[in-house]
Amino acid sequence: MNNIAxxxxxxxxxxxxxxxxxxxxxxxxxxxLLEEDIAFSSMAQDKVGQSLAMYTLLHSLGEGDPDTVAFxxxxxxxxxxxxxxxxxxxxxxxxxxxxxxxxxxVIRFELLSTSSYEPLAQLAKKIRGELRYHxxxxxxxxxxxxxxxxxxxARIQASLNFSLPFAMGIFEASxxxxxxxxxxxxxxxxxxxxxxxxxxxxxxHQTDLHLPDLNTVEPVPGGRVGKHSxxxxxxxDEMSEVFRIDPTAEW
Amino acid sequence: xxxLDPRVNRLSTNTYPVPNEPTAPLDQFGTxxxxxxxxxxxxxxxxxxxxxxxxEMAYVLAKEAFTRRFVCVSLxxxxxxxxxxxxxxxxxxxxYQRIEDRSDQPGEKLSYEIYHLTRRGKQxxxxxxxxxxxxxxxxxxxxxxxxSGKGICSVWVIQTKNIRFTLPEEKxxxxxxxxxxxxxxxxxxxxxKLSVFLQSKQKSSDHSGHSDNADQ
Amino acid sequence: MxxxxxxxxxxxxxxxxxxxxVKLGEFEGRIARGEKIEPSDWMPQLYRKQLIRMIEQHAHSxxxxxxxxxxxxxxxxxxxRKMALMAKVQDEVGHAQLLYSAAETLGKPRExxxxxxxxxxxxxxxxxxxxxxxxxxxxxxxxxxxAGAIVNQLANAKGSYGPYxxxxxxxxxxxxxxxxxxxxxxxxxxxxxxxxxxxxQDAINRWWPPMMxxxxxxxxxxTHTPVLMKWKVKxxxxxxxxxQFLDMYVPKIWELGFTLPDPNLAKNSKTGRWDYTxxxxxxxxxxxxxxxxxxxxxLEVRRIAEERGRWVRxxxxxxxxxxxxxxx
Numbered sequence: 171m172n173n174i175a176x177x178x179x180x181x182x183x184x185x186x187x188x189x190x191x192x193x194x195x196x197x198x199x200x201x202x203l204l205e206e207d208i209a210f211s212s213m214a215q216d217k218v219g220q221s222l223a224m225y226t227l228l229h230s231l232g233e234g235d236p237d238t239v240a241f242x243x244x245x246x247x248x249x250x251x252x253x254x255x256x257x258x259x260x261x262x263x264x265x266x267x268x269x270x271x272x273x274x275x276v277i278r279f280e281l282l283s284t285s286s287y288e289p290l291a292q293l294a295k296k297i298r299g300e301l302r303y304h305x306x307x308x309x310x311x312x313x314x315x316x317x318x319x320x321x322x323x324a325r326i327q328a329s330l331n332f333s334l335p336f337a338m339g340i341f342e343a344s345x346x347x348x349x350x351x352x353x354x355x356x357x358x359x360x361x362x363x364x365x366x367x368x369x370x371x372x373x374x375h376q377t378d379l380h381l382p383d384l385n386t387v388e389p390v391p392g393g394r395v396g397k398h399s400x401x402x403x404x405x406x407d408e409m410s411e412v413f414r415i416d417p418t419a420e421w
Numbered sequence: 422x423x424x425l426d427p428r429v430n431r432l433s434t435n436t437y438p439v440p441n442e443p444t445a446p447l448d449q450f451g452t453x454x455x456x457x458x459x460x461x462x463x464x465x466x467x468x469x470x471x472x473x474x475x476x477e478m479a480y481v482l483a484k485e486a487f488t489r490r491f492v493c494v495s496l497x498x499x500x501x502x503x504x505x506x507x508x509x510x511x512x513x514x515x516x517y518q519r520i521e522d523r524s525d526q527p528g529e530k531l532s533y534e535i536y537h538l539t540r541r542g543k544q545x546x547x548x549x550x551x552x553x554x555x556x557x558x559x560x561x562x563x564x565x566x567x568x569s570g571k572g573i574c575s576v577w578v579i580q581t582k583n584i585r586f587t588l589p590e591e592k593x594x595x596x597x598x599x600x601x602x603x604x605x606x607x608x609x610x611x612x613x614k615l616s617v618f619l620q621s622k623q624k625s626s627d628h629s630g631h632s633d634n635a636d637q
Numbered sequence: 638m639x640x641x642x643x644x645x646x647x648x649x650x651x652x653x654x655x656x657x658x659v660k661l662g663e664f665e666g667r668i669a670r671g672e673k674i675e676p677s678d679w680m681p682q683l684y685r686k687q688l689i690r691m692i693e694q695h696a697h698s699x700x701x702x703x704x705x706x707x708x709x710x711x712x713x714x715x716x717x718r719k720m721a722l723m724a725k726v727q728d729e730v731g732h733a734q735l736l737y738s739a740a741e742t743l744g745k746p747r748e749x750x751x752x753x754x755x756x757x758x759x760x761x762x763x764x765x766x767x768x769x770x771x772x773x774x775x776x777x778x779x780x781x782x783x784a785g786a787i788v789n790q791l792a793n794a795k796g797s798y799g800p801y802x803x804x805x806x807x808x809x810x811x812x813x814x815x816x817x818x819x820x821x822x823x824x825x826x827x828x829x830x831x832x833x834x835x836x837x838q839d840a841i842n843r844w845w846p847p848m849m850x851x852x853x854x855x856x857x858x859x860t861h862t863p864v865l866m867k868w869k870v871k872x873x874x875x876x877x878x879x880x881q882f883l884d885m886y887v888p889k890i891w892e893l894g895f896t897l898p899d900p901n902l903a904k905n906s907k908t909g910r911w912d913y914t915x916x917x918x919x920x921x922x923x924x925x926x927x928x929x930x931x932x933x934x935x936l937e938v939r940r941i942a943e944e945r946g947r948w949v950r951x952x953x954x955x956x957x958x959x960x961x962x963x964x965x
Contacts, residue, residue: 199703202946204734211727212485237715278528299593322952412772415716421714426708437941449747469964472955542673603720609817611824618828
């Protein structure tokens with residue numbers, strides 16, 4: 171098994187989870203409804219917790235400890251997709267991002283549950299229940315907001331149109347795709363994207379929303395190779411603000 | 422706004438003018454009663470309410486509002502308007518004494534869930550299921566089937582079909598709950614660090630011959 | 638998190654004499670026997686009114702209290718602190734939800750309560766009108782302001798109104814991790830580098846006066862409402878609660894090597910109570926009436942949050958026949 175390929179896979183998953191969890195945690199105390207505030211925050215905690223599990227796996231493979239890896243790397247060393255680093259905007263964007271990302275994440279972990287890399291397969295099985303909730307939440311909100319008032323349909327549609335190019339960046343191929351597929355570690359981004367598309371279509375068709383022809387959508391790649399938007403570095407600076415006061419300190 | 426909170430400063434780039442329209446009634450939605458099962462062999466128990474636009478959303482929201490912290494295995498919700506509640510009694514009086522026996526009512530038998538409150542201040546707990554033609558009839562049936570004779574000060578009746586239950590495939594929603602130690606007091610034991618610190622303080626004050634405590 | 642039993646407004650007791658005295662007698666008998674009052678019971682107007690105010694303001698304190706700590710979630714140092722703070726602040730929002738629900742059983746709809754908060758009609762715990770400049774400030778709130786709230790909450794959990802007691806039981810269970818987490822953070826600052834120790838000492842110096850205000854005005858300048866004590870709505874005097882807090886936490890602060898910015902603070906062995914410089918109650922009045930460093934910002938953030946969510950709630954609202962208060 172090629173450790174470089176495996177680590178690259180783990181890093182991009184972990185970075186996605188950490189950055190999205192961090193973004194979603196920004197809503198805590200400021201959500202559109204108290205109960206939804208609570209629910210969104212839970213899912214943000216799940217994501218950060220999942221990233222910690224992934225960084226812990228990486229640590230066991232020789233990478234730095236999770237705190238160091240998460241709180242001291244520069245933006246161009248992160249491998250998250252650009253979608254997750256974008257600012258929260260209004261709740262329509264945050265919900266649409268949650269829906270698009272989660273749909274991919276669930277399928278990714280389904281594929282990983284039969285990974286030849288045992289720790290990853292175990293983790294995937296373990297978090298199935300958490301991801302089930304995220305799916306129930308995302309799908310319920312998109313279905314309901316996507317079918318109610320003119321205003322909510324228009325807002326969700328606009329966010330969907332805006333987000334799709336960035337969402338395609340989730341599936342940016344790794345230079346190690348073939349090794350990952352051949353070694354049975356992961357079935358690959360292409361397989362993931364195909365299944366993702368089918369699932370997204372299925373949910374959108376249950377609403378009054380319209381899914382653009384994805385052949386006309388120009389993907390925004392770069393995140394996987396450290397090419398990020400102008401939003402990531404400020405996010406990381408904020409995240410590490412206290413940590414950097416003394417990186418060797420115990421907080 | 423120039424705030425210390427970076428989130429608030431990001432907000433300030435948009436404007437959110439004070440609207441002309443007042444808040445509409447039920448802006449915060451109507452309420453749904455939430456019932457939680459603490460362990461597989463225990464009955465469901467009432468825990469509180471969520472505000473939600475509909476039954477399905479109530480289930481989604483209740484899951485985190487009421488089952489995110491302490492170990493539990495299942496959940497269900499029902500619209501508050503669909504709960505038929507008996508009056509509540511005084512002291513030791515059993516509510517079933519106040520419920521008159523009636524002969525079997527005609528009509529289609531439907532399924533109803535029955536809940537008992539055994540003491541003021543506690544929560545209603547699921548007692549069982551009856552077949553009845555309406556809520557009144559269900560209370561009478563419950564009197565025959567579930568009256569333990571001991572203090573039951575209030576009864577709730579809910580028609581089964583109005584409840585959004587947890588589906589079998591949703592049982593794993595609570596799988597990782599026991600592992601979320603970061604929300605347990607036990608994960609924050611500072612005692613050892615504190616002891617080491619206090620001992621070293623004691624040592625240094627012994628050496629220097631005076632207390633370096635600012636309090637004495 | 639809250640300044641328990643206080644509602645920051647005067648209490649008018651004239652309506653009590655006009656109540657049905659037989660029913661009142663039964664009601665008071667129930668409370669004296671230790672039985673809880675439930676939503677469908679007969680209750681005097683003053684009881685209902687005072688409880689709505691008290692529980693509502695407790696709820697407002699939770700949702701506003703989520704802001705000064707919430708601002709540090711994105712900056713928490715390390716995974717352990719990050720996840721803990723996310724969970725803790727989420728709990729505060731959860732507590733607001735539980736408390737609004739309890740107040741609603743008395744007949745006031747939640748949107749009315751939220752409106753009253755935003756328009757400034759309803760108050761909340763004054764301590765949250767101060768800014769959190771550093772991580773040290775955040776830890777002060779997590780440990781000591783929470784500790785103060787717990788003193789109040791434990792007392793109020795023995796009160797007479799069923800829904801409020803049930804909410805408080807749940808809240809106290811969730812708070813146990815908050816208190817340990819807060820103390821844990823401060824222990825690490827105290828035993829860390831000099832920068833960390835100074836950060837927390839600096840936070841103490843700024844937060845101690847608001848903390849001394851936390852339990853409300855001194856007994857000698859407060860109006861006493863014996864009927865609220867009889868009805869187990871107010872469970873202890875402000876000074877009682879304040880002394881309990883000082884008893885439990887001043888020694889813990891001192892043992893970590895920190896100082897408190899009050900040279901007169903000491904336990905009086907004769908009275909068994911704490912001596913301290915009398916807090917500035919004029920300052921307290923000024924801040925609670927709107928003239929504190931963060932009052933405007935707190936309410937503006939709350940207003941904006943509700944405003945941003947308006948389209949969401951509007952989109953999913955269905956026309957409904959009538960408002961149904963929650964049952965328990």
